[in-house]
Amino acid sequence: MKNILRPIPTTLAVIYLFLLFICSCSNNTAGIETTNGDGQLSVSANSIEGIAPPHSSLSLCKTGSRPLLEGTNTMITIAGDDGLFSFPRPNTGNYTLMVTSKDQLNGAYISDIDLSLDSLQQDFKMEHNGSISGSVQGTLDSGSVYFVFLEGSAVYEILETPGHFLFEAVPPGSYTLRAVVLHSGTGIYSPEILSSTTQKNITVKSSTETSVETLNVTSE
Numbered sequence: 001m002k003n004i005l006r007p008i009p010t011t012l013a014v015i016y017l018f019l020l021f022i023c024s025c026s027n028n029t030a031g032i033e034t035t036n037g038d039g040q041l042s043v044s045a046n047s048i049e050g051i052a053p054p055h056s057s058l059s060l061c062k063t064g065s066r067p068l069l070e071g072t073n074t075m076i077t078i079a080g081d082d083g084l085f086s087f088p089r090p091n092t093g094n095y096t097l098m099v100t101s102k103d104q105l106n107g108a109y110i111s112d113i114d115l116s117l118d119s120l121q122q123d124f125k126m127e128h129n130g131s132i133s134g135s136v137q138g139t140l141d142s143g144s145v146y147f148v149f150l151e152g153s154a155v156y157e158i159l160e161t162p163g164h165f166l167f168e169a170v171p172p173g174s175y176t177l178r179a180v181v182l183h184s185g186t187g188i189y190s191p192e193i194l195s196s197t198t199q200k201n202i203t204v205k206s207s208t209e210t211s212v213e214t215l216n217v218t219s220e
Helices: 010-026
Strands: 037-044 047-049 057-063 076-078 082-086 094-098 105-112 120-124 130-137 145-149 156-159 163-170 173-183 198-204 209-211
Touching: 037 105, 057 082, 057 156, 076 082, 105 120, 130 145, 130 173, 130 198, 145 163, 156 163, 198 209
Parallel strands: 130 209
Antiparallel strands: 037 047, 037 120, 047 082, 057 076, 057 094, 094 105, 130 163, 145 156, 145 173, 173 198
């Protein structure tokens, strides 16, 4: 009996090719492997790149830096349609990465990224964001403002009078909250700090508002 090679039905061939395509996409995305978590960070010689939920906002900040006042130590980008993101690699030092989903409901905070290492790869998990609330009181001189911020992040609020502050959409993690008095000049905020720093170490939990005691800050 002769063996007869029968052609594969067109419908089955299409399904087969589609399954191969799906498997290929799930195993690799533009050279960065996907993970069982929600994102991945990879440090190479020239860049810090990775994958996160599509259209997430990401801020890379030097550990201990002050937002707005030290702009060269802060970089911000948005993940693409495919979730890929990339930063130019800064000078050696420790950095933090804050990831916030497009709807601001979920986030991740990766602290102490050590750039003294030649390479680094780390998965991260997106969780429900929390928030931080509190108040600032004290005496302000004319032309001064309160500057409340999370150290080593892009999160801050400026208050022209004593009162309440609220940081929303903060990823779970441990932070240093600081409050100082700044000279506002003619509307352009100067890095000149006019008060000693009031500092509190806090932990933000998922889906929880963290309340802090009143921060007493006065111009010196």
